[in-house]
Amino acid sequence: MVSNLALLAWRNIRTRKARSWLTITGVLVGVTAIVTLIAIGTGVERAVLQQFEEVGLDIVLLVPRESVLSALGTLAQDEPPANSGTDRQLGTTTLSQEGVLSSGGAAELAQYGTQRGLNSEQLQADVPEVTDIGSVATEVLSISTEGVSGSVRVMAVSWQLVQRFAGLLGGLQIAQGESFATPSDTGVLLGSRTAELTGAAVGDTITVEGEKLEVVGILEQSEENHIPVGASVTSGVAVDVIESLANTDDAVLILDEQSQRLWPGLAMSSVVAVRIRTGVSVTEAIGRINNAIAAQGVYMSPVSTQELADNVQRTLGMVKVVLASVAAISLFVGALGMMNTMYTSVLERRREIGILKSIGAKDRQVLGLFLIDSGLMGLTGGLLGLAVGVGASFVGTRFLGGWIGVTTFAPVFPSWLVLGSIALSFMLGAIAGVWPAWQAARLDPVCALAFD
Amino acid sequence: MISLTQVTKTYQRGPDIVHALRNLDLDFQRGECAFIMGPSGSGKSTLLHLLGCLDTPTTGSIFFDGTELARLTSNERAEIRRTRVGFVFQRFNQIPNLSAQENVELPLLLAGVSRRQAARTALGALERVALGQRASHRPSELSGGELQRVTIARALINDPDVVLADEPTGSLDVETGSTVISLIRRLATETEACVVVVTHDHDLSTPEDVLVHMRDGRRVDGGTHHRERN
Numbered sequence: 001m002v003s004n005l006a007l008l009a010w011r012n013i014r015t016r017k018a019r020s021w022l023t024i025t026g027v028l029v030g031v032t033a034i035v036t037l038i039a040i041g042t043g044v045e046r047a048v049l050q051q052f053e054e055v056g057l058d059i060v061l062l063v064p065r066e067s068v069l070s071a072l073g074t075l076a077q078d079e080p081p082a083n084s085g086t087d088r089q090l091g092t093t094t095l096s097q098e099g100v101l102s103s104g105g106a107a108e109l110a111q112y113g114t115q116r117g118l119n120s121e122q123l124q125a126d127v128p129e130v131t132d133i134g135s136v137a138t139e140v141l142s143i144s145t146e147g148v149s150g151s152v153r154v155m156a157v158s159w160q161l162v163q164r165f166a167g168l169l170g171g172l173q174i175a176q177g178e179s180f181a182t183p184s185d186t187g188v189l190l191g192s193r194t195a196e197l198t199g200a201a202v203g204d205t206i207t208v209e210g211e212k213l214e215v216v217g218i219l220e221q222s223e224e225n226h227i228p229v230g231a232s233v234t235s236g237v238a239v240d241v242i243e244s245l246a247n248t249d250d251a252v253l254i255l256d257e258q259s260q261r262l263w264p265g266l267a268m269s270s271v272v273a274v275r276i277r278t279g280v281s282v283t284e285a286i287g288r289i290n291n292a293i294a295a296q297g298v299y300m301s302p303v304s305t306q307e308l309a310d311n312v313q314r315t316l317g318m319v320k321v322v323l324a325s326v327a328a329i330s331l332f333v334g335a336l337g338m339m340n341t342m343y344t345s346v347l348e349r350r351r352e353i354g355i356l357k358s359i360g361a362k363d364r365q366v367l368g369l370f371l372i373d374s375g376l377m378g379l380t381g382g383l384l385g386l387a388v389g390v391g392a393s394f395v396g397t398r399f400l401g402g403w404i405g406v407t408t409f410a411p412v413f414p415s416w417l418v419l420g421s422i423a424l425s426f427m428l429g430a431i432a433g434v435w436p437a438w439q440a441a442r443l444d445p446v447c448a449l450a451f452d
Numbered sequence: 453m454i455s456l457t458q459v460t461k462t463y464q465r466g467p468d469i470v471h472a473l474r475n476l477d478l479d480f481q482r483g484e485c486a487f488i489m490g491p492s493g494s495g496k497s498t499l500l501h502l503l504g505c506l507d508t509p510t511t512g513s514i515f516f517d518g519t520e521l522a523r524l525t526s527n528e529r530a531e532i533r534r535t536r537v538g539f540v541f542q543r544f545n546q547i548p549n550l551s552a553q554e555n556v557e558l559p560l561l562l563a564g565v566s567r568r569q570a571a572r573t574a575l576g577a578l579e580r581v582a583l584g585q586r587a588s589h590r591p592s593e594l595s596g597g598e599l600q601r602v603t604i605a606r607a608l609i610n611d612p613d614v615v616l617a618d619e620p621t622g623s624l625d626v627e628t629g630s631t632v633i634s635l636i637r638r639l640a641t642e643t644e645a646c647v648v649v650v651t652h653d654h655d656l657s658t659p660e661d662v663l664v665h666m667r668d669g670r671r672v673d674g675g676t677h678h679r680e681r682n
Binding site (some may be wrong): 446 | 505
């Protein structure tokens, strides 16, 4: 019976093409907007979270407390350093046409202070949940090669960091040469841009802060894995720290042991990365870490990557909800348009309703006929809106990716979005048709037949 | 088969009450052909609507094979219309966006008959009224006589017990009208249906038919019996 009513409804839609398509378009636009915004929003969310996962969600970063205050102040000014390039917080190296290196962000870097006083073994002993500890100390130092001189960001990384936290350093992919071989390796790795600007190759010797060092490897260019601006603003300095660690292009990497031997008196800003055992409450572990580092007299703030990821996810989730709500308004307007069409249709088809009733259509069949009519239009609009939304999402992703700083993401179409948008559009269509259909069902057949 | 006892029907039209039917007693039997005649406003169409379960009397009773129609629900009356009554209207009353065959299919589809079976039966019904070749045509592509034949095919597709025709020749020329009446009469005879025709045209009836004359909602043919034989 329902299939017969659906057939009759479909015949009506088919024969009233212009009006039906205009009505369907209203729903189509709404569903397209919802699908596009949610698919892109979910895609961004997943891409950002994937970046965190690549770094590791079981990591707690111990960031110098001064750096947090400093960085927050910098963010509040809303004006990056004039020559900051891609790295805003830990300093940047740029090279002019004449081949002179200059540093950016060195002033901010100076505020990080010395954090080399943290006793890693003691921390691991005090906090049994900690499985790995690695550190990276950063300072802008002078550099000279044949014909080029200036300053460069030197990253003194611990052996543990290289072995266990490579994700923090963008994966440490080697383009030429090789990575550090032993904890006491005396060589250096050059970031791709540093190598390009200095012209140094594997096997060459460069001079850093007066010390001659052999280049053992050159790193691959860091991936464009910037965490969106909105996320970094929300999550504060820690996101910037992660970003700057991942960007090794402008840096010279040296092992911590070697750097301490070469420059024992140098105050370097240090970030400590701690991995927490799986299954342990990060919050509880952070509490213990806080106590342990306070006991050592070191002033650092622990920030977990999970916490950052949660913050980012929360922010992006809110943005997604707001955007979807705006899109839902357009769907609602589409539904109102459909209600208007259906009501007009009932008025226009009064005589038809009379004919149907005279040949035995029951009230509920007339009701069903109009409900299916509007539901089918809603469903058609939903299916087409879904198809257009999928296309628009891929197009939107291409344009939006570069704009928000996440270039390697694709729209995501969760099954609930696909099925939900189809079901919602059918339901919305049917609901929009309830009042007109009820009006149709209640029509007195004699009056309806008399209608011209 | 259908009997009316002291049936009245009134309408509220603005501040006025219109008496469409007044204390009407009538009886229609299976297999007979009745012609209801009278001037406009005499209550002919109202009577037809009551006989066809499209409306209910204000007072009085209508019995359809012993069942009082006023006691039935709207859906039960619809069921009677679908299974036991066939309507033929003056204005043909085809759904303009559907083809002739799709219009004839409608009662079957509403009865839950499968689409294929409905199509086959509808085509057969159109062939019975000599319109098999025009099955796919829309109402706008058919002549008045063809349209009325489509209406007849639709009215008879469920083998009704009662065929009610409201001015079936009113929109047709004399010759076509005569053909249409003959068709209704022949098909109804085949199924032993009771045929009730509302018309202004005395010439459509034959000596075997039942005539009912009406004026101002009353039967005015004077006889004590409800039927007057020609």
